[in-house]
Amino acid sequence: MKQDRKFFVEKKSWSKTKDDLLSAYLVPYFAKISMRAEKLIYFDGFSGPGLFHDGSSGSPLIALGIYDKHVKEHNPRYNDAAFFFSEKKADYRASLEEAIGTRMHAASETAVFASYEENLAAVVDAARTTSKHLSAFFYIDPFGIIDLDFGHIKTIRNNITSSEILLNFCSPGLLREMFCVKKINGMVPKDVEYGNEMRFEGSDEQRTLRLDRILGGNWWLEMAQSHKSGTDNYWDLEKAISDRYRQNAANLYTYVISMPITIPGSKTLKYRMMHMTNHPDGCITMNDNMIVRKRHHNPQSSLFDEDIDGELLGSSRDDEIQQTAEKLVATMPFDRKIQLGVIIAKLISATGVTYRSSELGKRFIAPFEHDGVIQRADPHANSSSWSNNRIEFIRRRMGS
Ligand SMILES: C[S@@+](CC[C@H](N)C(=O)[O-])C[C@H]1O[C@@H](n2cnc3c(N)ncnc32)[C@H](O)[C@@H]1O
Incomplete structure (x- = not known):
């Protein structure tokens, strides 16, 4: 079985943490938007097949389930929500369409696109043509980093002020590509695992340009080239690159925060979840949510002692x-x-x-x-x- 197909066999603990972060946020988010009777677009750019082989719900069904429950229990008259999904693989897309179709749901519209670019264009189009106040939530959860593009974050922000983004930022995949394409002698700690992401192809020049596009500029180059090999240095570089990315996003959104998702029982990072919003309530809810998730998934580490990155508080x-x-x-x-x-x-x-x-x-x-x-x-x-x-x-x- 190909690596990326294995992903959907059984949900791993770090995927559960990611799901919990999303679910716990969507409960108050959907409540807020529906109570204000605003138009909502929910975007899931990298949707997967909807269901894992072990029976657990993937991100599209998680979001639809929370939305359904809220509307049915609290606000049955609200019907202005569109859910836009996208999945590149035809068989996953078919499974997703079936999984959505076989469930009753309260969403006024659901659509499944073949690529996240098409999906994004459809949301931007809907934002331009609606006369109502629109709020949009973007869940961006690709394999690795190859499909990320900082330009898309700008497109979302510039077209929808009331947008929020929850993004999977796979910094270890990023460092691997930087070391490889720039021939940097950067020792990767042995417990770093990459999972399912696609490898970059093309000339070194094309791959460098791709990294620039992912990160929104070539600012990363100097940081990567001044890197000195060593495990501690590896994590310092990971933090520095992720922080800089977060700060760049903070030039677009007022509030941007990030949470490292680690392999349980270790400090080895799989990826970071970054949240971007212009709403103070959104930032506060996500902050408190991240703290609960961290405590829940790493009970041995207490946030009374450490911040989300494991740095000592005090x-x-x-x-x-x-x-x-x-x-x-x-x-x-x-x-x-x-x-x-x-x-x-x-x-x-x-x-x-x-x-x-x-x-x-x-x-x-x-x-x-x-x-x-x-x-x-x-x-x-x-x-x-x-x-x-x-x-x-x-x-x-x-x-x-
Ligand atoms: C990490 S998985 C998503 C998992 C999903 N969010 C969940 O929690 O169930 C990434 C998915 O994105 C799909 N994908 C990759 N490139 C894509 C693209 N350009 N457009 C849409 N989907 C893509 C992959 O086939 C894969 O199913």
């Missing part, structure tokens, strides 16, 4: 977060209300996934209220609550 990391919070508060306009959620989401996007949102408020924003730098816009608001992200704050002028 005095120096906390100082860093506190300094970033200070800068954020210092740039708040005077006399204008700002929601706690916006401050917290900015803090998360700038410092990464560390603490739950309510904990971030308590630890890093409360001191500014205590010192009188900010105050609650409503003096009667419960001053001990740091879990209501709607609470508004005002920055005080000194001496006022």
